[in-house]
Amino acid sequence: MTKKVPIQITLNGEERAEFVDSGATLLRALRDKFGDTSPKGGCHQGTCGACSVMIDGELHLSCLTLAEVCEGRAIETTAGLAKDGVLHPLQQAFLEGFAAQCGFCTPGMIMAAKALLDHTPSPTRDEVVEALSGNICRCTGYEPVIKAVLSAARANSQKVA
Amino acid sequence: MPLSLRTVDTIPEARAVLATGQARYLGGGTLAVRAANEGDLSFDTLVRVADPSLGTVNVTGGRARLGASVTMSAILRHPELGDIAPAARAIGGPAVRTVATVGGNLFAPTPYGDFVVALLALGAVVETDGGTMALDEFLLLRGRFDGIVAAVEFALPATGTFRFAKVSRVKPKGLSVLSIAAVIETDADGTVTAARIALGCMADRPVRAEKAEAALMGAKLTPDGVAAAVVAVSHGIRPATDPIASKWYRREVLPVHFRRLLLG
Numbered sequence: 001m002t003k004k005v006p007i008q009i010t011l012n013g014e015e016r017a018e019f020v021d022s023g024a025t026l027l028r029a030l031r032d033k034f035g036d037t038s039p040k041g042g043c044h045q046g047t048c049g050a051c052s053v054m055i056d057g058e059l060h061l062s063c064l065t066l067a068e069v070c071e072g073r074a075i076e077t078t079a080g081l082a083k084d085g086v087l088h089p090l091q092q093a094f095l096e097g098f099a100a101q102c103g104f105c106t107p108g109m110i111m112a113a114k115a116l117l118d119h120t121p122s123p124t125r126d127e128v129v130e131a132l133s134g135n136i137c138r139c140t141g142y143e144p145v146i147k148a149v150l151s152a153a154r155a156n157s158q159k160v161a
Numbered sequence: 162m163p164l165s166l167r168t169v170d171t172i173p174e175a176r177a178v179l180a181t182g183q184a185r186y187l188g189g190g191t192l193a194v195r196a197a198n199e200g201d202l203s204f205d206t207l208v209r210v211a212d213p214s215l216g217t218v219n220v221t222g223g224r225a226r227l228g229a230s231v232t233m234s235a236i237l238r239h240p241e242l243g244d245i246a247p248a249a250r251a252i253g254g255p256a257v258r259t260v261a262t263v264g265g266n267l268f269a270p271t272p273y274g275d276f277v278v279a280l281l282a283l284g285a286v287v288e289t290d291g292g293t294m295a296l297d298e299f300l301l302l303r304g305r306f307d308g309i310v311a312a313v314e315f316a317l318p319a320t321g322t323f324r325f326a327k328v329s330r331v332k333p334k335g336l337s338v339l340s341i342a343a344v345i346e347t348d349a350d351g352t353v354t355a356a357r358i359a360l361g362c363m364a365d366r367p368v369r370a371e372k373a374e375a376a377l378m379g380a381k382l383t384p385d386g387v388a389a390a391v392v393a394v395s396h397g398i399r400p401a402t403d404p405i406a407s408k409w410y411r412r413e414v415l416p417v418h419f420r421r422l423l424l425g
């Protein structure tokens with residue numbers, strides 16, 4: 001039987017603890033143990049970005065991160081973005097801009113975009129392209145995704161102004 | 162197969178875990194955890210060292226020392242490493258760079274290892290738990306290396322002397338068709354006084370282009386001046402064939418990109 005190890009994390013602001021299989025990836029732990037299926041397993045090789053999450057405010061691939069390494073750390077996923085039924089500006093922009101078709105890449109795209117906007121609230125198009133460069137989308141052709149991120153950034157700056 | 166993670170405080174403790182034969186050192190894990198996900202049965206334990214000094218960058222007296230756990234993102238954030246930032250930025254997408262370490266890049270097989278191409282041109286030395294050696298020497302024996310790398314160290318290049326190019330087919334991110342790094346010093350009238358050139362994807366690991374270095378000495382960085390070096394750069398190369406490019410293609414385009422790097 002695989003050894004179980006206890007891990008305690010802050011998941012989208014909430015203190016959570018579970019026993020996970022020793023050596024399990026964060027992706028497996030989030031989906032199978034913590035019940036957060038927003039990060040998707042596309043390739044398990046670091047190539048597609050669908051499993052992207054934030055750990056302590058930085059973008060990580062949950063498929064290449066061992067759950068045990070996340071002990072005591074703060075994890076953010078797309079599941080925690082909407083507040084009181086109101087979508088996050090990025091989610092709203094993706095919805096309005098038809099930036100999600102099958103939607104499989106979307107949670108990873110949104111986390112990669114959030115990682116950018118958290119540090120660079122008014123990015124250039126090139127900065128958006130670079131920020132999304134680790135995320136593969138087989139449906140949209142990327143253009144609507146890039147536009148959605150730029151429009152979420154504009155919406156944010158108007159709110160601040 | 163179940164995998165276990167061991168976290169230890171020091172390199173000697175990690176070395177003891179590695180000595181069991183079934184363990185692998187864990188840097189950022191972009192290659193090691195991927196191997197586990199792909200069912201690599203050659204290890205059942207990953208061991209990491211919690212010592213924070215492995216993750217520090219020190220720049221003093223014109224030399225930089227990067228701990229083995231320093232990530233590509235940390236290099237990009239460091240105000241004194243701006244000249245070599247293009248080589249760190251060339252690696253993966255942002256999420257890969259968050260964790261990809263200098264130490265791991267030293268072991269990354271072709272078509273990976275873009276940062277090591279830069280380190281080779283910079284004349285880096287590698288500090289291991291068994292002593293310090295030139296990166297050139299380390300790369301020759303890395304297949305047999307069973308120790309742990311603690312840091313790399315190099316002289317920061319004089320402003321404007323470091324050049325780097327990574328060629329990939331997928332923009333802006335993609336694995337290397339090839340990468341080239343060069344540190345080229347010139348005197349007041351533009352004559353080359355020193356050149357170190359390193360190539361990625363031209364063998365199973367980064368290699369020096371010594372014939373091209375020699376051909377550049379005393380030359381000017383003009384179309385005529387670089388012509389001999391552009392011919393010499395292909396000397397002794399054994400490019401890889403992989404899903405990114407064939408060895409034929411790599412061999413054909415190397416002189417083209419090398420010439421652009423010299424004249425650019």
Ligand SMILES: Cc1cc2nc3c(=O)[nH]c(=O)nc-3n(C[C@H](O)[C@H](O)[C@H](O)COP(=O)(O)OP(=O)(O)OC[C@H]3O[C@@H](n4cnc5c(N)ncnc54)[C@H](O)[C@@H]3O)c2cc1C
Pocket residue numbers: 045046047185186187188189190191192193194195229230251252253254257260261262263264265266267268269272273274275276308309310311335336337
């Ligand atoms: C999607 C994707 C894109 C990538 N793109 C690029 C790219 O463009 N260019 C590129 O160069 N690489 C690329 N890589 C490969 C990899 O991310 C980098 O080479 C990275 O620097 C490896 O570092 P790591 O810390 O993740 O290594 P790890 O996976 O932790 O380790 C790799 C190997 O090195 C050994 N090792 C690590 N550190 C030490 C040490 N201090 N002492 C002894 N042994 C050690 C490990 O045991 C393991 O065998 C990519 C990877 C992915 C998944």
Ligand code: FES
Pocket residue numbers: 040041042043044045046047048049050051052061062063064
């Ligand atoms: S599942 Fe993690 S990058 Fe594809």
Ligand code: FES
Pocket residue numbers: 099100101102103104105106136137138139140
């Ligand atoms: S919307 Fe289908 S993969 Fe991106």
